[in-house]
Every structure is written in C-alpha cells, then in structure tokens.
Amino acid sequence: MRPLRYSINITLDGCCDHRAGMADEELHQHHARNLAQADALLFGRVTYQMMEDAWREPAETGVVPEWAEPWVMPFVHTIHAARKYVVSSTLDHVDWNAELLRGDLRESVQALKREPGKGIFVGGVTLPFALAEMGLIDEYEFVVQPRIAGHGPTLFAGLSKYVDLKLVGRHELGSGALALRYVPKG
Template identity: 30%
Template sequence: MRKLIFGMNLSVDGYIAAAGDELGWSAPSDELFQWWSDRVAGTGLALYGRKLWETMSADWPTADQRPGASPAEIEFARRWREMPKVVFSSTISTVDWNARLVTGDAVAEISRLKAEDGGPMDICGATLAGAAMRAGLIDEYVLVTHPVLVGGGTPFYTALDSWVNLNLLETRTFAGGMVLTRYETRR
C-alpha cells in the first residue's frame, strides 16, 4: 500500500497562495529548493489538481533550457518531467509530461492508487488535497511555514467533518526562517 503525502509551502496564517494566487512570498532559499527537489526525486507518483498542474506545467517542463537556469533548477526540471503524474480535472482534455488525466471521481481513484504497490504519492493542490483530507486518505502532512502573514487566499487546510490527530515526525529550520514540520496521521 502506498503512502499519501500532502506537502506545500504555507504562510504562518495557513495559506498556500495569497489573494489573486500570489506566490511571491513563498520563494524558497537554495537550501529549501534543494530539499523540495530531493522530495520530488523520492516520489513514486504525484497527484495534481488542475490549478496547480497548470502552474507547474507552464514552467517546469522547459525550465532547464532558460538562460541562466541554476544547476538546482535544471535538476528539478529533469526530476519533475520524469516523475509519473496523475492530473485530476473535469475541465481540461489533455496533459503532457509523463502525466495521465483522470476526469472521474478523484477520491475513488486516489483510494485505488493507494492500494497499489509502489513508492509514496504526493498530492499537490488545495482542492484535490481537501477532498483526500475529508475522505481520510492522507497519511502524512509536510508543512513548510514561511515567516509571513498574507491575510487571505487559498488555505492549506479544508473544512473537516471530524478531527484528525497527528504525530510529529520531524522539524527543521531553513535559512530565511522557514520551518518544516512533518506529521503522520494517527490511525
């Protein structure tokens, strides 16, 4: 059975994007960028909602060809392209970059994928992760909290029907005051 992990950058007040989908506040340090890149390298399958898929697929497939791309950006772009991906959307009709599209019931498909053998799955995007949270499918939460209050936008957490108890697995502080906290779901 695969482990399902929800991890993202978020503000101290709990948002993954500020109003207007602004992400400028979440630019990672070199150390944090490398940490995220290493996570991608260890991911067996990434599950994307449409909105984050459109953001990532607009940049990372060719980011390694940009003039001045850093070695870390080149490495991340290669890792991202090679990583198998599933995109959940009812509004787009095609996906590229080692991805397949699912237009049906996301929770049923995520449950099916979790039951398979394989490496850990990352779930990417607030709406998709919210559905998985409400269904009790997320095994681990990885939060990288940035020292900023954005006052509104897209929340990391969704409204839940019941509490989810967690066990702390790891904490780490990165340059610039970003703090990693990693929790597993207590079942």
C-alpha cells in the same frame, strides 16, 4: 501500499498562496528530495497547469525562464521526469508525462495507492482538501515560511471534521523556514 504524502509551503499566518513563499536554493533542494521519494505526483487541473507552466523541462520547450537560477535545475529535472496523474473533469488530454484520472476520486486514488512503489505526492489546495475529507492522506508536510502574508487562501478552510495529527519529523532550513511532517493519529 504506497503512501500518499502532501507537502505545501505556508506562511506563519497560514497563507498558502505560492507567491507569498520564499523560494531559495535550499527549499528547492528539499522539495526535489521529497519528489525523489515518490513514484508519482497527483495534481488537480489548476496545480497541474501552474506546475507545467513553471517547471516543464527547458530542453522540451526550448526556453529557459529568465528567473531560473542554475540551482533550480535539479528540481526542474526531478519534477519533469516524475509520473503525473491529473484529476480534472474539464481537461480533454494532458501530456508532460501525465495521465488524466477520471471517475470516482476515492476509488481512483485508492487504486493508485495499492500499486507497488515508494509513494505518491499530492500538491495544491483544492484536491488535498478533498483527499483530507476522505481520510486518504497518509503524511502531511507543512513548510512554514518566516513571513506573515496578511492575505490569501488558507488551507483546509471548511473541513467538515478535525484531522488530528502526530508530529513525526522536523527540519529547519537556513532561511528560518520549518519543514514539519505529520501523520494522522490512529
């Protein structure tokens, strides 16, 4: 069974607004290595559209974003090539190597997990919340940025029950960010 892994950047005060993080070369390399450990990515509509707008292969769009440093390109290539599944009831179609995931969320995700392979990465906030509620996430990674945002959305606000976790790995990045990996206990 393929594990479902969740990874997100957060600030010390728990903000998960992607604009509050501190992306640098080492962080992009870290996330590219994470993505390379997966056969597929799982996104909700908002995260899919945000990621597509930010990371779609420049060769396909003909436009290299002005902000794109050369060290970002391995991450761009990795995410561009990844198989993507998009959970949405409002989108009619997707492309960018993606497929819409329809029907019962629990059944659809369990079917994906039963397929052979290395794993599935889920991103975003809303979809991971629903998957955590269902107990479907096999590994959590929180990349804690050395910043206090003082605003923004926080993770898992309103979760109906505790999810007890066991620390299984940690890695300090040069920026001072800590990548903390956890698995559910039991």
